[in-house]
Amino acid sequence: MDKVLCFDLDGTLINGKNEIIGGEDTLKGLKNLQDRGYELVITTGRLEHDIYHINKKHHLNINVAVSQNGAVVNKNKELSAKLLDKKEAINIYKYLKTKDLRVELNTVSNRYWHDDRDPDFPKEYYDSSNIKEDFSDIIKYQPTILFLVIGEKEKIKEVQDFINSNYNKVEAVRTSEGSLEILAKGVSKGTIVKKLFPDKEIISIGDSENDFSLFELSNRSYYVGQGDCSKASYNFNTIDKAIKHIIKEDKNE
Template sequence: MKSVFVFDLDGTLLNSNVEISQRTAKALKKLKDKGHLIILSSGRMYASMQYIIERFLPFLRNYVIVSAYNGGYLVDHSGNVVLEKGVEKETACECIGFLREYRVHRHIYINDVLISEQDDEEIKAYAKHSFVNYTLVDDLVKVVKNSDHPTLKILAICEPKTLDELKGMALKRFKDKFNIMKSFDSYLDFIPKGVSKGEALKIFSKIYNFDLKNCYVFGDSENDIDMLEISNNSFAMGNAKKEVKEIARYVLPTNDEDGVAYAIEKIFITDFNNVNT
């Protein structure tokens, strides 16, 4: 029987060196060879996810299903875009103004391009981590207003303590306009209301006709919670946030200990009783 496997990238498939180990790649290759559906679900840009596939998982080319931007940009196994959902122009501009008020780094994504009005260390480090280049502009608001493409996501970067405070203020102001979540301790994502990794899975379940409850779902962060909650087979990494471990059925070794590969190996011999670490 064919199954569906859903993987987050950062903190899950990717280790602390932003690499996918040979052991983990081998485990995913085994899934593909057996004909199981594989979905990669990330807050990353589509271009960034494609780079990771080409570099570490080339055998998944023209096979893997991709959910980028936390579910706002969905691409099927043939490379067809099945969903591109962005933020309303007025709402995006309001959010940029809000982040300017708090003097934190902010950037946007339009047409799968990373765009910043600040040429600071944050954008340089982010671009390097994401394996993409960035476009520097004078005014993000002007770019949003003049673009023919939707703003897929807005991201703020600052120190974790400041970010928690910023998130609280953002939720008060934008709770009806954005889905606001942390993808890292220092990253705050602003995505369209109604967009999430879990909602993306629901869309793919209709396209590929699979039962959400029977998916094998792997994650580690706040933005993974709603897709983990969908499945009866939910796996939190050993490095996951406490709230993620609490809702997952199984807790694995960390991303630096090949936790995903460990789980897949157990699944293939149906040794579920010994999955938890």
């Protein structure tokens, strides 16, 4: 296979109700691309178990899963992860607790919350969440991957600027206007996909800022979020339309 199609989950492949956007047209399109020799790769901020669920439920036959925005990779059933530096993570956690923001913590396999999420938040297919009053011991003893920070846009931007200006081993990246992820520095969807497939033609589909690193390293990229994105090669409303365009371009080659 000389071509790789990477695509995000939330807002790209699935909607807020965990339904496939474009329905059967999308699934048939993905199968068509596989038949044409494409390797399919899911790249998401979700944990790996949700990729497993989607892969199995929809018979996608995906062998490479990039989760937690590039920090965790499952390639042919071998798992690897880029962890947060524990000392920096403890100091960041102390800082985040002073802010009027929702703070969540991810390990390789679980999410940790101080209290339950808003019912309107996107739900995991498999609930790996745990309620903990304090995350300090988890950071010390567990394989910690990232912080997810949720709140008002202006406060999120303030935290992002502070983290990126004051810490050397992590990087803060917005995943939406009201959410921010803090991961090990150098971790991104684009970086890991290019490392996994250095000699392949990479085509990507995504809908938010955490997909831009992938767009920059792709031969062709498709933005399916709100409005237009100058970082993408093409702007489409939905993934099924992007897939149809990819198939059309292949036929014209």
